[in-house]
Amino acid sequence: MSDQNQEQNFKDEEELKGLRNEIDRLDTEILNLISQRAQCAMRVAEVKLAADPENAVFYRPEREAQVLNRIMERNPGPLGNEDMARLFREIMSACLALEKPLEVAYLGPEGTFTQQAAKKHFGQWVKSKPMPAIDEVFREVEAGAVQYGVVPIENSTEGVVNHTLDTFISSNIHICGEVELRIHQHLMTGPNTRRDKITRIYSHQQSLAQCRKWLDAHMPQAERIAVNSNAEAARRVQGEWNSAAIAGELASELYGLEIVETKIEDNPDNSTRFLIIGREEVGASGGDKTSLVVSMRNEPGALYNLLKPFKDFGVDMTRLESRPSPSGNWTYVFFIDFVGHIDEKNVQDALAAIKETAVEVKVLGSYPKGVL
Numbered sequence: 001m002s003d004q005n006q007e008q009n010f011k012d013e014e015e016l017k018g019l020r021n022e023i024d025r026l027d028t029e030i031l032n033l034i035s036q037r038a039q040c041a042m043r044v045a046e047v048k049l050a051a052d053p054e055n056a057v058f059y060r061p062e063r064e065a066q067v068l069n070r071i072m073e074r075n076p077g078p079l080g081n082e083d084m085a086r087l088f089r090e091i092m093s094a095c096l097a098l099e100k101p102l103e104v105a106y107l108g109p110e111g112t113f114t115q116q117a118a119k120k121h122f123g124q125w126v127k128s129k130p131m132p133a134i135d136e137v138f139r140e141v142e143a144g145a146v147q148y149g150v151v152p153i154e155n156s157t158e159g160v161v162n163h164t165l166d167t168f169i170s171s172n173i174h175i176c177g178e179v180e181l182r183i184h185q186h187l188m189t190g191p192n193t194r195r196d197k198i199t200r201i202y203s204h205q206q207s208l209a210q211c212r213k214w215l216d217a218h219m220p221q222a223e224r225i226a227v228n229s230n231a232e233a234a235r236r237v238q239g240e241w242n243s244a245a246i247a248g249e250l251a252s253e254l255y256g257l258e259i260v261e262t263k264i265e266d267n268p269d270n271s272t273r274f275l276i277i278g279r280e281e282v283g284a285s286g287g288d289k290t291s292l293v294v295s296m297r298n299e300p301g302a303l304y305n306l307l308k309p310f311k312d313f314g315v316d317m318t319r320l321e322s323r324p325s326p327s328g329n330w331t332y333v334f335f336i337d338f339v340g341h342i343d344e345k346n347v348q349d350a351l352a353a354i355k356e357t358a359v360e361v362k363v364l365g366s367y368p369k370g371v372l
């Protein structure tokens with residue numbers, strides 16, 4: 001090595017050492033600040049408990065949305081807004097676990113996109129409990145066995161999850177949040193699988209449908225087998241040498257499979273919206289949505305009467321679905337989402353006007369718009 005090179009190396013080493021010292025100093029500062037924040041959260045828990053020892057509510061979706069939105073607004077970079085918000089998501093999740101460990105039921109089994117959505121919304125610090133069906137998630141929350149639940153509500157390519165909508169009609173559960181997940185489907189195999197020997201591909205029927213063009217083009221010879229969930233598909237592949245699964249990343253981690261092809265969904269904007277359900281109503285965050293279920297008499301102008309108040313009171317409707325009413329007779333109930341919180345004056349006026357013509361209006365909940 002020449003003297004010049006040696007000198008340059010020495011300078012680089014010195015600079016690296018200086019930068020690492022600076023990182024150590026900053027980490028100590030961050031460590032102390034996070035600890036102070038955690039102490040504050042513990043104090044918040046004491047205040048909540050003193051105010052209402054029996055029914056103190058520790059998880060506050062409206063406050064969490066405000067914290068994350070504020071972080072995104074003030075983020076100076078170079079980390080992106082979402083990356084930064086995810087870091088704070090985890091800090092807040094850990095702080096909440098200090099106040100009160102949460103348990104959340106989700107549509108299982110382990111490794112489903114719904115579990116991924118639960119982790120995205122609540123962070124890594126909640127305990128999650130898989131349930132075999134959507135109505136069992138509702139029942140678990142209603143019975144108080146867990147504090148919250150997570151259920152899928154609509155997919156951008158496959159449409160609404162009717163089972164979730166129908167379950168709301170007969171339950172007393174509130175919606176207290178929403179979370180959207182980009183759905184990426186991956187092809188995964190076990191450690192002994194040979195790509196050219198794959199004769200079977202397992203996945204949930206919806207996922208097989210979402211990857212149909214890719215499968216036609218790349219694996220036309222393999223039989224497609226629909227199973228109950230993507231996680232179940234991954235579990236099956238574990239013990240087989242000639243099969244593959246299509247599932248999400250979490251399932252591959254859980255069952256020790258290797259992802260051999262990433263993002264094979266035909267539509268790159270494929271996403272699913274999930275709802276967070278609970279027993280309490282949620283306060284206003286300043287950026288909220290409300291969901292209603294309304295049943296109308298089967299008469300001329302019924303839909304007009306339902307929609308007019310939204311225009312009259314300037315309420316922005318974001319979704320309208322109709323479902324057959326459980327009472328039968330070809331009558332329908334309408335599921336409506338709109339922008340605003342039930343505490344806001346124009347929302348209350350619109351609801352009062354709808355109630356004049358509706359048979360029944362049920363507010364499923366006001367909740368903060370999904371942040372992440």
Ligand SMILES: O=C(O)C(=O)C[C@]1(C(=O)O)C=C[C@@H](O)C=C1
Binds near residue numbers: 060063064092095
């Ligand atoms: O502000 C509160 O009510 C808190 O409990 C603190 C905190 C936080 O860490 O910022 C923790 C949990 C809640 O869900 C919301 C916020």
